[in-house]
Amino acid sequence: MEPKNKKPPSQDRREFLSGVARVAATTTAVLGGAALGALARVEAKADMPKQAVAEDSYDPSKHRWGFGVDATKCIGCLRCVEACKRENDVPQDAHHFRTWVERYVYLEGEEHARIDSQQDPVNIEASGSEREYRFANRYKGMKVEKAFFVPKLCNHCTHPACVQVCPVGATYKTADGAVLIDHDYCIGCRYCVQACPYGARFFNEEKQVTDKCTWCYHRITKGLQPACVEVCPVSARVFGDLGDRESPISLFIRNNRVQVLKPETGNAPNVFYVGIDKEVS
Amino acid sequence: MPAVLDLAPYAGWVYPNETIIEWSVLIAVYPYITGLVAGAFTVSSLYQVFDMHRFKPVAHLALLTSLSFMLFVPLPLLLHLGHPERALNVMLTPHLTSAMAIFGYIATFYLGLLMLEGWFAFRPYIVEQAQQRSGPLGAFYRALTLGSHDVSGNAMHYDRKWIFALAVIGIPAAHGLHGYVGFIFGSLKSREWWSSDLMPLVFLFSAIISGVALVIAIYVGSCRLRRTPVDLDCLKGLACTLWGFIMVVIVLEGLEFANIVYKAREGIEAIIQYVTGPLLIPYFIIQFAIGAATPLLILTFLIWRGITGRALVAGVTVSASLVLISVMMMRWNVVIGGQEISKTGKGLLTYQMLIWGREGAITAAVLVFAPLAVLYGLVRLFPPSERWEAREDADTQVVGAAPEIASQPA
Numbered sequence: 001m002e003p004k005n006k007k008p009p010s011q012d013r014r015e016f017l018s019g020v021a022r023v024a025a026t027t028t029a030v031l032g033g034a035a036l037g038a039l040a041r042v043e044a045k046a047d048m049p050k051q052a053v054a055e056d057s058y059d060p061s062k063h064r065w066g067f068g069v070d071a072t073k074c075i076g077c078l079r080c081v082e083a084c085k086r087e088n089d090v091p092q093d094a095h096h097f098r099t100w101v102e103r104y105v106y107l108e109g110e111e112h113a114r115i116d117s118q119q120d121p122v123n124i125e126a127s128g129s130e131r132e133y134r135f136a137n138r139y140k141g142m143k144v145e146k147a148f149f150v151p152k153l154c155n156h157c158t159h160p161a162c163v164q165v166c167p168v169g170a171t172y173k174t175a176d177g178a179v180l181i182d183h184d185y186c187i188g189c190r191y192c193v194q195a196c197p198y199g200a201r202f203f204n205e206e207k208q209v210t211d212k213c214t215w216c217y218h219r220i221t222k223g224l225q226p227a228c229v230e231v232c233p234v235s236a237r238v239f240g241d242l243g244d245r246e247s248p249i250s251l252f253i254r255n256n257r258v259q260v261l262k263p264e265t266g267n268a269p270n271v272f273y274v275g276i277d278k279e280v281s
Numbered sequence: 282m283p284a285v286l287d288l289a290p291y292a293g294w295v296y297p298n299e300t301i302i303e304w305s306v307l308i309a310v311y312p313y314i315t316g317l318v319a320g321a322f323t324v325s326s327l328y329q330v331f332d333m334h335r336f337k338p339v340a341h342l343a344l345l346t347s348l349s350f351m352l353f354v355p356l357p358l359l360l361h362l363g364h365p366e367r368a369l370n371v372m373l374t375p376h377l378t379s380a381m382a383i384f385g386y387i388a389t390f391y392l393g394l395l396m397l398e399g400w401f402a403f404r405p406y407i408v409e410q411a412q413q414r415s416g417p418l419g420a421f422y423r424a425l426t427l428g429s430h431d432v433s434g435n436a437m438h439y440d441r442k443w444i445f446a447l448a449v450i451g452i453p454a455a456h457g458l459h460g461y462v463g464f465i466f467g468s469l470k471s472r473e474w475w476s477s478d479l480m481p482l483v484f485l486f487s488a489i490i491s492g493v494a495l496v497i498a499i500y501v502g503s504c505r506l507r508r509t510p511v512d513l514d515c516l517k518g519l520a521c522t523l524w525g526f527i528m529v530v531i532v533l534e535g536l537e538f539a540n541i542v543y544k545a546r547e548g549i550e551a552i553i554q555y556v557t558g559p560l561l562i563p564y565f566i567i568q569f570a571i572g573a574a575t576p577l578l579i580l581t582f583l584i585w586r587g588i589t590g591r592a593l594v595a596g597v598t599v600s601a602s603l604v605l606i607s608v609m610m611m612r613w614n615v616v617i618g619g620q621e622i623s624k625t626g627k628g629l630l631t632y633q634m635l636i637w638g639r640e641g642a643i644t645a646a647v648l649v650f651a652p653l654a655v656l657y658g659l660v661r662l663f664p665p666s667e668r669w670e671a672r673e674d675a676d677t678q679v680v681g682a683a684p685e686i687a688s689q690p691a
Contacts, residue, residue: 095301096298115625161471165379165380167381167384168382187365187371188362189361189362190363191381191465193298194472197471200298203303208364209363210363265470266470281547
């Protein structure tokens with residue numbers, strides 16, 4: 001005797017086929033989604049060098065970074081330089097800097113400023129090491145008319161000459177305005193070092209690639225400040241999103257008469273200065 | 282971390298990262314070699330394209346010279362790169378806004394063109410050797426015939442057409458290659474010493490004089506080695522060519538320098554301090570006075586007075602040697618000089634050339650002289666100015682070829 005609840009064969013087949021279809025659709029959706037996600041991640045990673053990898057959730061198209069320097073505030077303590085070296089694994093010597101500070105001193109009776117930076121042998125002698133930096137009191141006893149410090153770094157230009165000349169595209173401008181270098185692709189020709197009018201780039205002999213300031217891209221994409229901005233005790237360095245009207249950099253530009261370095265190059269720098277003098281270039 | 286040995290002492294104010302001179306002597310050698318290639322090719326083309334038959338004795342030698350040096354053009358760059366294993370990326374993923382990006386294509390194209398033109402030019406000799414020789418050398422020539430042993434009048438006529446076409450294409454290719462090298466420097470706005478619209482022309486014309494001078498030196502040297510007489514008509518033609526192009530070079534370089542000084546833009550004080558100080562001897566004395574003005578005067582005297590014989594050979598060879606030194610100094614003064622003037626316009630650096638090492642003086646010297654060894658080998662395999670060339674002429678009924686004999690009156 002046949003059981004009463006037995007379904008007709010055609011219904012079994014329909015359910016089976018429907019089940020297969022559901023499983024297939026789910027599997028396709030899951031695998032497809034995973035593949036697309038992976039692809040998106042690969043594309044996102046491909047846009048960023050390893051030394052400046054951003055958070056996965058970070059969307060560069062939603063930011064437009066800018067940097068401000070208030071030279072009237074800088075006290076030349078050089079904490080920024082030391083912090084940058086440690087944060088970014090910059091060679092610990094007096095010839096490789098992602099950021100540096102220049103000192104301008106006008107002595108009484110002299111027409112031009114005397115300029116030095118932390119790498120000057122006199123200053124290195126004062127610090128006692130190429131790993132630590134300080135400005136020597138070299139003008140002691142002289143009549144100083146005017147003196148000030150100017151922090152320098154990569155200008156992350158809107159029209160960067162370094163990006164233009166890179167023969168393989170290893171250095172590039174991101175959607176958020178940062179100029180970065182892919183160390184896995186750089187061939188080490190140093191054409192970009194020559195093209196930068198600001199002396200912001202250097203060659204890393206250990207890695208055999210070019211290097212420079214990234215505005216601490218690994219930090220800013222996590223919502224942090226660049227290391228040099230973070231450690232500045234007098235807020236001489238300002239960083240933020242130019243797209244946000246209330247960001248520190250937007251306020252800095254709005255509330256001050258700012259200028260950029262070497263505007264005649266047409267590079268259109270994105271580091272804005274307050275309180276610099278005619279001899280600063 | 283490897284020791285940084287190429288630190289540059291400085292005076293005045295320079296950016297901290299500038300205290301290492303990044304483009305070494307090898308980058309000065311690179312345009313020097315490229316220029317020799319372009320210049321030697323020019324000599325070859327004067328015969329192949331412009332039918333200047335007085336240059337026939339050196340036409341094939343100039344072609345081989347160009348090829349020998351072209352083989353070494355990429356080497357200074359490869360030795361300089363931090364990651365030479367990534368060098369092919371320039372051709373695989375060229376970043377087309379870069380003045381350097383299409384160098385790989387131009388250089389490869391030009392090398393191919395030189396080899397092809399060389400093959401056509403030496404085909405009668407290759408076929409002859411393939412038929413006469415046995416053993417490995419015979420196999421080598423047979424392979425080089427690419428299966429074509431036809432050296433009939435028609436075939437030679439056809440070959441001449443190819444050589445003419447390749448030489449016609451080769452002139453803009455060679456000159457483009459070198460003008461482009463000048464553009465790599467001239468297009469940079471970061472350095473006043475480099476940033477000049479005249480830079481490609483200065484490079485190009487100095488390349489031509491260096492190549493002509495090299496062919497003169499090699500031709501006279503090879504005649505002495507082989508104990509064969511120098512074709513004085515040919516040598517005088519080369520002397521006139523050299524004289525004419527030296528004039529252009531002096532005018533162009535003078536104009537370039539005058540532009541910098543007359544415009545007197547920011548940083549001119551440092552430039553004046555530099556050219557009247559550290560650059561006085563390399564620039565004014567060696568490059569201009571000894572390397573350009575002196576040969577110009579010697580050549581003027583030789584041409585004006587109709588000097589011939591041994592005095593002509595000696596005078597032209599001395600002039601050519603001085604030009605070769607002058608152009609090397611010009612490359613040095615541009616590449617190294619540009620970096621010795623700080624981007625700040627307020628300081629000067631001093632490049633300290635290493636003796637040993639990948640980018641040292643020894644390597645640079647080897648790169649400059651090694652092509653001569655290759656040329657020696659190529660000349661042994663494909664001797665220019667041999668009897669087969671006469672046959673080539675007879676077959677193609679070229680008229681007006683100067684016989685290769687000595688002491689023709691000028």
